[in-house]
Amino acid sequence: MSRGFVKEDDQEEIPLVPPRANLPEGVTNYVTQSGMDALLVEKENLIKERENLNISSEKERRIAVNYINAKLQLLSNRTSTAKIVDIKKQPQNEVRFGALITLKVGNETKLQTYQIVGVDEADISKGKIAFISPIARILTNKKVGDKALLKLPQEDRLFEIKAISYS
Structure with a gap:
């Protein structure tokens, strides 16, 4: 039947559903x-x-x-x-998926702690960053004492790895 013969009141609203966290095409959905x-x-x-x-x-x-x-x-x-990534099987002395990393950021004296997690788990307010984030990418495969530089439009930010754990 043609849409011209349907009453306006009979037309359903199509629900607008917010998308889930972005996972680029072709990237494995690690959790x-x-x-x-x-x-x-x-x-x-x-x-x-x-x-x-x-x-x-x-x-x-x-x-x-x-x-x-x-x-x-x-x-x-x-x-x-x-x-699902078994974090107990990750190399304990390197930053990989699931790692809880303690970092010194730039000249700040207070250390920051982040865990690298899946895109649906990421929540910066809880110290969880997605494995596809720029920070996670520059820290992956690094060890305690290593430094990583994140290039930002306004400035460069230096991260020094102080501790790595998988708990």
Whole structure:
């Protein structure tokens, strides 16, 4: 049937779902075990939310279900491509995926600690940076005592590795 014969009120709103964290095409979707666990909990919560929707309007309910289903689809795509990295098998004296790194940044006296994690796990406020981030890239394969230079438009920033752990 032609769209010209459909009433405007019958047309469903297409839910606008925010994309997940960016993972460039062709890049392996590495995750820690705790990152994968968090993705699976997120999936469970979305399914429960969908099952417990308390919306009386049928149209609003369909829109809410479509929105949750779209989020579940994005999440399923991410979990199906996830490759869990066993951080206990990483070289303990080098910065690799999953490493918890203590850094001296420039001339600052206070040390900073970051963990290199998957894109869905990254949260700078929790000290977690994505393995595809510029900082993670320049630190990968470095050892305690090594320095790495991050070139920024305004300035260059020097990072010195003080400690590496995998806990």
